[in-house]
Amino acid sequence: MNLRFISPKISQKIMKSVFWAAGFLAILILLIIVGYILIMGLPAFSLEFILGDPIDSGAEGGILPMIVSTIYVTLIAVIVATPLGVLAAVYIEEYAGEGKIVKTIRFGAETLASIPSIVFGLFGLAFFVVFLGLGWCVLSGGLTLALMALPTIMRASEVSIQAVPRSYREGSLAIGATKWQTVYKVVLPAALPGITTGIILGMARAIEETAAILYTVGAALTIPESIFDPARPLPLHLYILATEGISLENAFGTAAALIIILLGITIVTNIMVERYIKRMMGR
Numbered sequence: 709m710n711l712r713f714i715s716p717k718i719s720q721k722i723m724k725s726v727f728w729a730a731g732f733l734a735i736l737i738l739l740i741i742v743g744y745i746l747i748m749g750l751p752a753f754s755l756e757f758i759l760g761d762p763i764d765s766g767a768e769g770g771i772l773p774m775i776v777s778t779i780y781v782t783l784i785a786v787i788v789a790t791p792l793g794v795l796a797a798v799y800i801e802e803y804a805g806e807g808k809i810v811k812t813i814r815f816g817a818e819t820l821a822s823i824p825s826i827v828f829g830l831f832g833l834a835f836f837v838v839f840l841g842l843g844w845c846v847l848s849g850g851l852t853l854a855l856m857a858l859p860t861i862m863r864a865s866e867v868s869i870q871a872v873p874r875s876y877r878e879g880s881l882a883i884g885a886t887k888w889q890t891v892y893k894v895v896l897p898a899a900l901p902g903i904t905t906g907i908i909l910g911m912a913r914a915i916e917e918t919a920a921i922l923y924t925v926g927a928a929l930t931i932p933e934s935i936f937d938p939a940r941p942l943p944l945h946l947y948i949l950a951t952e953g954i955s956l957e958n959a960f961g962t963a964a965a966l967i968i969i970l971l972g973i974t975i976v977t978n979i980m981v982e983r984y985i986k987r988m989m990g991r
Contacts, residue, residue, distance in 0.1 A: 742967055749964025752957050758965070762929050766945060767955045771962055773931040777846065777939035778915060778969070780932060781925060784850025785857050785914040790907055792854075793861030794896075797903075801869040802891050821859035825919040828856050833923035847935040849925030856920055857910030864906020868899035901981045908977050912970055918943040942966045 760770025796813065804810045832852030842848045872895050880890040896903075926938025927948065940948075942962055949959035
């Protein structure tokens with residue numbers, strides 16, 4: 709269909725319908741996937757399933773050790789990746805300017821983001837588990853996931869800092885603030901909603917990852933007492949249950965728990981960000 713021979717009003721309606729249909733299709737696909745997992749997984753939910761220990765390799769019992777392991781591994785990844793990503797973004801946007809160093813850093817971050825997760829897992833096995841002698845443990849898995857989350861947090865922080873109006877910086881410097889005071893007290897608070905979004909995206913990738921932790925965290929069925937103990941996060945537990953045919957029912961229940969955790973983190977974070985923006989705007 710050649711839109712040149714159609715009136716502007718009709719072409720506007722056609723394209724509006726196309727865009728609306730694309731957005732509706734995206735939401736529909738999400739609802740189908742999430743709905744199917746919840747429908748299949750929620751029947752397995754009970755207080756015993758959430759708070760119990762796995763029995764017979766996960767064929768029966770609960771997933772409490774897996775939930776705790778997921779929290780430990782994700783927290784380590786976020787604690788390590790967040791300051792590195794945000795500080796790198798601050799350096800690029802506020803101090804480095806445009807040059808070969810900045811281009812090299814951006815190229816490295818983009819390359820890091822495109823590396824398959826299984827490669828991160830093999831690197832974590834070779835470097836953290838074997839070379840550094842950490843062994844299969846929560847720390848090895850968390851550090852590996854931190855490398856995966858780093859480019860996401862860094863890029864989101866960079867875009868958020870870049871979006872802060874230059875007038876904010878000029879006003880701060882005009883009243884005698886130093887460069888660092890301007891960055892710390894003006895730029896970063898204004899960019900915080902976007903930075904938070906990047907952190908959540910990085911956290912989501914850490915929570916849902918399986919291949920990267922397959923070779924680094926171990927597969928223990930008990931709650932890790934320290935970061936040097938092996939563990940089995942929810943994605944890995946789901947993978948083992950499904951691929952080894954241990955229990956498809958518990959596999960769906962584990963998948964539902966993973967989705968509920970991700971949805972909960974996303975919803976709570978969005979509410980907090982919206983409240984922060986309203987407070988910043990004086991509403």
